[in-house]
Amino acid sequence: MENINVAIASIIAAALCMAVGSIGPALGQGRSVHSALSSIAQQPDERNSITRTLFVGLAMIESIAIYCFVISMILVFANPFWNFVVKKMGG
């Protein structure tokens, strides 16, 4: 039954990782889009460089959420502990 416990633990860990890990990037992206939009409204001439910097910044912020996502994907689809447990059980 140890096998099942590992599965339960990794699925819960994946869900928690996604849920907690996406709060911070979401707040950060909201703030950066907010300030980019208000600066475009103030200075429409600088639109191109503001948009480009916004995209680069968003990509930087987003990579944090992507790390969480990759970790949870590894936990669900390619769990390194899974094989270990199966081998230990003699399966």
Place this chain on the structure above:
Amino acid sequence: MEIMNISQISPDQVIFWQWKFITLNATIVYTWLVMLLLVIGSWLVTRKLSPTIHCTRWQNFLEVVVSSIRSEINEISKGEAEHYLPFVGTLFLFIALANLLAVVPGYVPPTSSLTTTAALAICVFIAVPIFGITKQGVKEYVKEYFRPTFIFFPFHVMGELSRTLALTVRLFGNIMSHEKVIAILLSVTPFFFPIVMQALGLLIGLIQAYIFSILAMVYIASATQTHEEGHEKAEK
């Protein structure tokens, strides 16, 4: 036609052909396909170019693509686009085509494998010092690592490594997650929603290609502009 099942996380696991230690997996086959399309397509289009306004529509299309990439690079590198256009433009075209072909049935984007994106990010990792040294010389380039004092040297090195990792995982995570979302949606709501997600995937693929090449260009620009130059520009 789906060649990957839902529990396979990367196209490396789909093996088409194997002989002793040589294996042809889906990643490498589709990378070759994208390369072939790019090479043959651009050879066919540039075979007979016309300098007048009476040109073929494919020539017109490629002119639009190349000139928009050039103007983007120009804005970041302060007008030295010709130097960086081959490298950054190739990155953009390869990633964009590899992502956009995802609407073709039976095709898996090679960028949804960690190996392809790691290779692309290592290209950027190597290209940044090469461009920096050819622009500033070895001494000035190495000096950048010791600004403002020598204590900051390990942080600069760690920054270089971690941004390469970030480039790799960002592209891989976005494309792979999109593949997985479509696979999951196909098993839950088979008909309508996967099509909508595919259309969204075209947008995601183009934005990721744009971000990858813009970030590569920003890194190159930060390595080629000297410290003093940056100060002068900031004061203007």
